[in-house]
Amino acid sequence: MALTRNLRKYGMFYLMLLPGFLILLVNNYIPMLGVVIAFKEMTYPHANIIMNFIDSKWVGFENFKYLFKTSDAWVITRNTLLYNSLFIVLNLVIPVAFAIMLNELRNKYLARFHQSIIFMPYILSWVVVSYLVYGLLHDKNGFVNTTLLPFFGIDPVQWYFKIHAWPFILPIVNTVKNVGYYMVLYLAAIIGIDDEYYEAATIDGAGKWQQILKITLPLLMPVIIIMTLLQIGQIFRADFGLFYQVPKESGVLFPVTNVIDTYVYRTFLAMGDSGLSSAAGLYQSTVGFVLVFLSNWFVRRIDKDSALF
Amino acid sequence: MVKAKKSALLLMVLALTSSMALAACGSKDDDKETKTDTTTPATTTTDDSTKTDDKKDDAAGAASDLKPYKLVMVYPGGAQPDEAKIEDAMNKYLTEKINATIDLQPIDWTAWEDKVNLMIASRDPVDIFFTAQWTKYAVNVAKNAFLDLAPYLDKYGQDIKTELDPAYLEGSKIDGKNYGVPTNKELAAQGGIVYRKDWADELGIDMSAVKTIQDLDAVFAKVKAAKPEVTPLYLLKGENFDAHYFGNFDALGDTSIPGIILKDSTETTVKASYDTQRYVDTLKITRDFFNKGYINSDAATTTTMNTDALKAGNVFAITSSLKPGKDAELAASTGLVGKLAQIELNEKTVSTSETSGSMLAISTTSGDPDRAMMFINLLHTDKYLNNLLNFGIEGDHFNRDGEIITPTDNAKNYSPGAAWMFGNQFLNYVLNSEAPDKWDQFKKFNEGPKVSPGLGFVFDSEPVKAEVSAIVNIDRQYQVALETGSVDVDSVLAEYKDKLIKAGVEKVIAEKQKQFDAFLASK
Numbered sequence: 001m002a003l004t005r006n007l008r009k010y011g012m013f014y015l016m017l018l019p020g021f022l023i024l025l026v027n028n029y030i031p032m033l034g035v036v037i038a039f040k041e042m043t044y045p046h047a048n049i050i051m052n053f054i055d056s057k058w059v060g061f062e063n064f065k066y067l068f069k070t071s072d073a074w075v076i077t078r079n080t081l082l083y084n085s086l087f088i089v090l091n092l093v094i095p096v097a098f099a100i101m102l103n104e105l106r107n108k109y110l111a112r113f114h115q116s117i118i119f120m121p122y123i124l125s126w127v128v129v130s131y132l133v134y135g136l137l138h139d140k141n142g143f144v145n146t147t148l149l150p151f152f153g154i155d156p157v158q159w160y161f162k163i164h165a166w167p168f169i170l171p172i173v174n175t176v177k178n179v180g181y182y183m184v185l186y187l188a189a190i191i192g193i194d195d196e197y198y199e200a201a202t203i204d205g206a207g208k209w210q211q212i213l214k215i216t217l218p219l220l221m222p223v224i225i226i227m228t229l230l231q232i233g234q235i236f237r238a239d240f241g242l243f244y245q246v247p248k249e250s251g252v253l254f255p256v257t258n259v260i261d262t263y264v265y266r267t268f269l270a271m272g273d274s275g276l277s278s279a280a281g282l283y284q285s286t287v288g289f290v291l292v293f294l295s296n297w298f299v300r301r302i303d304k305d306s307a308l309f
Numbered sequence: 310m311v312k313a314k315k316s317a318l319l320l321m322v323l324a325l326t327s328s329m330a331l332a333a334c335g336s337k338d339d340d341k342e343t344k345t346d347t348t349t350p351a352t353t354t355t356d357d358s359t360k361t362d363d364k365k366d367d368a369a370g371a372a373s374d375l376k377p378y379k380l381v382m383v384y385p386g387g388a389q390p391d392e393a394k395i396e397d398a399m400n401k402y403l404t405e406k407i408n409a410t411i412d413l414q415p416i417d418w419t420a421w422e423d424k425v426n427l428m429i430a431s432r433d434p435v436d437i438f439f440t441a442q443w444t445k446y447a448v449n450v451a452k453n454a455f456l457d458l459a460p461y462l463d464k465y466g467q468d469i470k471t472e473l474d475p476a477y478l479e480g481s482k483i484d485g486k487n488y489g490v491p492t493n494k495e496l497a498a499q500g501g502i503v504y505r506k507d508w509a510d511e512l513g514i515d516m517s518a519v520k521t522i523q524d525l526d527a528v529f530a531k532v533k534a535a536k537p538e539v540t541p542l543y544l545l546k547g548e549n550f551d552a553h554y555f556g557n558f559d560a561l562g563d564t565s566i567p568g569i570i571l572k573d574s575t576e577t578t579v580k581a582s583y584d585t586q587r588y589v590d591t592l593k594i595t596r597d598f599f600n601k602g603y604i605n606s607d608a609a610t611t612t613t614m615n616t617d618a619l620k621a622g623n624v625f626a627i628t629s630s631l632k633p634g635k636d637a638e639l640a641a642s643t644g645l646v647g648k649l650a651q652i653e654l655n656e657k658t659v660s661t662s663e664t665s666g667s668m669l670a671i672s673t674t675s676g677d678p679d680r681a682m683m684f685i686n687l688l689h690t691d692k693y694l695n696n697l698l699n700f701g702i703e704g705d706h707f708n709r710d711g712e713i714i715t716p717t718d719n720a721k722n723y724s725p726g727a728a729w730m731f732g733n734q735f736l737n738y739v740l741n742s743e744a745p746d747k748w749d750q751f752k753k754f755n756e757g758p759k760v761s762p763g764l765g766f767v768f769d770s771e772p773v774k775a776e777v778s779a780i781v782n783i784d785r786q787y788q789v790a791l792e793t794g795s796v797d798v799d800s801v802l803a804e805y806k807d808k809l810i811k812a813g814v815e816k817v818i819a820e821k822q823k824q825f826d827a828f829l830a831s832k
Contacts, residue, residue: 252786271781
């Protein structure tokens, strides 16, 4: 009874929900059944993937072993966590700053222009970005070594062997690529803030700086918290393109560029064993899941309304 | 409370619908499976009945009994601009012969292993895969990616069995079964360099004095002094002085798994490469060359294949596995006819990597393995088809005079340089730039190589899978950098060794030794 009334009343909304729900179901929920691969040794006696599923041997936690077997386990976990923590901070501070600055620009044409330019790198694929970086850093023909460093009278550097440079290069590249996306997001939130707050503040004699601190930032907080929470959920998942494509597979750099995703991918490429890769994926997801709950719990304690759920 | 109930309900609905959707998928696929199962024997029997007469000249009659089928063949190599043209010509011919058409899918060399792994794991509908000892043949067999060919060879591969040296099929077996049809080509292997003869002559360098890698030092020094814009030696991952074909290292199976013996020795103790004197010495020479600026400085990171670098025209020498006329073959595919020469720098050997060094396997995803075998059989016996695939269309890509062919201007649009991958190389026409007696030279080359103690043995890595998975990552970190001379040998090799030991390399080698000893005892 209640259901039919509900349907009559909100039917249109359910209908609007349907496409999104279906996509979620097909792309996120059905593949979840694939977690069994993590506990199997996959073989391919059949042309049909489901039969292969059923016929493959159960191996328990055997597939998880290699993740902890290597002395690199610590390195890849550390790299993944540190880089991602840094990225969360950078993806918060810089885009918010840019969004506020763009919002304050009087000339709207110029604002649009800057916005487009800053957004541009986001739509480039990592492969393209990796070659742009290669163009800058190539030891013989790169811009940095042929033009920039000689200008300052510094000797050329073999960038792809310079282990200490990459903890800086990677965050810079990542920020340049992603700043536009987050900036647009925050900009949209800022534009949504009611002008009356600012008018009232101006009448009360608040300067620009005070308006930003006392109005824009506090009202932006819910968006910031949601974005950060979402990113914390992904903290165990490194941006594969960044860490795999940009350092050009330079083995020397592995101590600072190898993350869980690239480690797993390389293992898969060499072994072709989907059980091993799935095991790593499951491990990452589980940790990510726990982290989201923890951080949400944390946010809830501080500010109940801002929590995700 | 109410809210919780509602979401629980939603969750249940969700679980239910997804399981239903899945069940639907499953049953549909099952149907398909059984259907193909029942149809295959049917076509088989019709073929058998016509087989006796199709053998001679009534090929068209046999072809019309078969349903049209599109074969997909995947092999390493750069895409060729005229590929579609060749496919058209092949389709015309194949339709007559076996009522099939073909889709050639070359994959770039540098992406080869990665792509094939993905294709196999995602069950892409492929009929024929190129495979080889050095590119995960044993691993893919263990994963059931390839079909056991025995029934198909008996039925449609009779010509292969008669024409191919039995050593090939025997030497490429895994657990007594054939999963790939080896290409009929040179049986022995040798490593060395291919270099720009025109420049050596121009600079007056006596290359006949080069007998070892060390002798190359003086040569490269001269080249570097006279032509500063030229890279004297172009190395990269897998193509360097410590490559298995150069060092005569026999990994007894997959080359990415540690533990080697020397092909040119009788020693049967499996050692880690860092414990093998020749490997370490060669690393040091390579490092010396790198420091002297002979080697491309991006060797550790480049993804440009050495033959492409040679083609670009600013490289003096590359390392290569050699056979008679490799220089001329390479010259033709890089557009450097008459400008290349080769020097052998190690001893001629034969090991499992040669008997199974180039094979065509039928994928377990093939919709019609019978047809795939018919095609492979044709590659082994049909002169027209084989040459069409390797050299293009007569009159368009080459002109022919008896057995000798001359590439036309259009040859650059189709020169895959992959003759050693497809069927029977002895069917190939000889290029005008090659020795006319090429195939006699091949036969001579096949005589008298040193036989590796490991011939016929393939290591099964399953018992040490966890260790091997950990080691491949370490290898990726150190191997290329070391083997191209990009990093200091003494300090880095020690670090590499240390990490390998921690990851359990000794266990892998012990397992390899155990299996190898059992193999030797059974011989």
